[in-house]
Amino acid sequence: MKTxxxxxxxxxxxxxAAELPPPEPGADxxxxxxxxxxxxxxxxxxxxxxxxxxxxxxxxxxxGNDLAGVVVQVGSAVTRFAVGDEVYAxxxxxxxxxxxxxxxxxxxxxxxxxxxxxxxxxxxxxxxxLTSWQALVERARVQPGQRVLIHAGSGGVGTIALQxxxxxxxxxxxxxxxxxxxxxxxxxxxxxxDYRAQDFGELLDGYDVVLDTLGGKTLDKSLRxxxxxxxxxxxxxxxxxxxxxxxxxxxxxRQAMNALSSTTRRHAKRRGxxxxxxxxxxxxxxxxxxxxxxxxxxIRPVVDRVFPFDQTREAMEYAEKGRAKAGKVVIAMG
Numbered sequence: 001m002k003t004x005x006x007x008x009x010x011x012x013x014x015x016x017a018a019e020l021p022p023p024e025p026g027a028d029x030x031x032x033x034x035x036x037x038x039x040x041x042x043x044x045x046x047x048x049x050x051x052x053x054x055x056x057x058x059x060x061x062x063x064g065n066d067l068a069g070v071v072v073q074v075g076s077a078v079t080r081f082a083v084g085d086e087v088y089a090x091x092x093x094x095x096x097x098x099x100x101x102x103x104x105x106x107x108x109x110x111x112x113x114x115x116x117x118x119x120x121x122x123x124x125x126x127x128x129x130l131t132s133w134q135a136l137v138e139r140a141r142v143q144p145g146q147r148v149l150i151h152a153g154s155g156g157v158g159t160i161a162l163q164x165x166x167x168x169x170x171x172x173x174x175x176x177x178x179x180x181x182x183x184x185x186x187x188x189x190x191x192x193x194d195y196r197a198q199d200f201g202e203l204l205d206g207y208d209v210v211l212d213t214l215g216g217k218t219l220d221k222s223l224r225x226x227x228x229x230x231x232x233x234x235x236x237x238x239x240x241x242x243x244x245x246x247x248x249x250x251x252x253x254r255q256a257m258n259a260l261s262s263t264t265r266r267h268a269k270r271r272g273x274x275x276x277x278x279x280x281x282x283x284x285x286x287x288x289x290x291x292x293x294x295x296x297x298x299i300r301p302v303v304d305r306v307f308p309f310d311q312t313r314e315a316m317e318y319a320e321k322g323r324a325k326a327g328k329v330v331i332a333m334g
Contacts, residue, residue: 004099004312011318013029015063015313021102021149026333029083030107031073036123036168036306037064037098046096054239054247054257055093064098065089068113068122068124069333078107081282085173086113092282099312101333111287121301123159124328128301129299131280131288132161135211135233136168138286139278140250144169144203146208149200149225153189154326157235158212161251162188167298173199173207175218187302201225218334219264228272238264238278239276246279302327311334 001022006014025031043063046052068088071081081087088109093157097103113122136142148165152158153174165172173191176184181192186323193200201221208230210222214234222232238260244253268275292300304324307315312331320331 001061001101002309002330003097003101004064005060005062006047006318009047009052009059011048012313012317014047014176015316017310017312018060020062020100022102025073025104027075027203028106028108029075029104030071030078030087030110030285031102031104032067032087032110033072033102034067034069034098034100034333035119036069036330036332037067038127038156039315039331040065040127041209041319042127043316044320052235053133054244054249054253059247062097062100064100064331065096066123066126067098067103067117068117069103075107076258078108080111080210081093081112086119087111088113088122088126088282089287090280092284093279099331100145100225106282108284110292112283114291116295116297121303122330124156124301124303124330125290125294126287127280128156128160128328129164130283130286131235131278132164132211133286133290134280134283135159135235135278136164136209139233139276140231142168142170142209142213143153145169145171147173147206149173149175149204149222150213151175151218151222152210153187153212154186154302156214156328157211158184159187159327160299161211162219163299165292167293170209173204175201183302183326209233220267223264223268223271223273224270226273229287232268232275233278234272235278235280236274237261237275237278240265240275243277243279246281247255256295293332303330304328304333306330 071085095312148170174189175195210232212234243257244257
């Protein structure tokens with residue numbers, strides 16, 4: 001089968017097309033013929049080796065973290081899926097590799113594709129939709145009337161998180177460019193801060209939850225817009241000890257991660273708020289919850305551009321250089 005992989009960590013030049021044997025599904029696995037996959041910032045970080053201390057992948061490594069496709073084979077213990085089913089998923093972090101023609105994925109990480117979506121649209125969703133769900137529903141437990149700030153509202157996570165927060169009944173603010181103000185308002189933003197011309201730290205105050213997708217100075221400033229007891233959940237900030245425990249990391253790595261986030265956690269504690277790092281997990285059950293929202297129109301995908309499979313390197317470069325105007329970049333297998 002054709003794939004796009006890396007044989008060593010590096011920049012975009014490390015990504016190449018290669019032929020590999022098709023995967024052999026285990027008893028609980030579903031073999032999926034991939035029709036579309038999407039590009040995520042996580043792909044660049046894995047390619048660069050940014051996570052090699054905490055996610056020690058064996059090289060060569062096929063890249064890609066979400067997909068939509070059709071079931072072509074099921075393992076002997078599979079009960080939820082049959083050959084011919086249209087499905088979508090974010091594979092478990094130890095079994096990535098959606099920039100390929102086939103993938104074997106555990107049945108617990110898979111869900112039936114939303115009936116209202118094309119394959120390309122469905123492929124744009126799993127990672128960002130699960131991230132949004134795990135941040136806003138599972139961790140923040142957003143309630144109607146709460147005030148939620150979502151950074152980079154026109155980005156991959158932002159476009160879905162805005163819609164989910166609106167569905168949950170929150171008052172939603174976001175940061176975006178003036179060019180994308182109309183889009184993010186349509187997706188659910190009540191307040192739009194033009195990050196090029198305005199300072200959200202001066203304009204916003206008294207928020208219950210911040211979903212930080214940018215890290216750095218944005219994360220530091222986000223602590224100041226929260227009311228006492230508020231929460232900032234970051235997918236871009238420093239990892240913390242809880243994440244290390246989820247990974248099953250050794251004591252030394254736990255201490256290192258704890259040290260990385262110590263300054264942020266100290267600043268949060270001083271302000272009477274909390275900080276946590278989120279590295280989303282695969283979950284077929286949560287995808288099924290999201291599918292209901294998608295098929296009823298509460299959440300819709302935002303796709304910027306679709307590239308053919310033989311232009312996977314170009315698709316990654318397009319996304320990494322920030323050329324997408326809004327939403328996700330998708331690769332269609334054709």
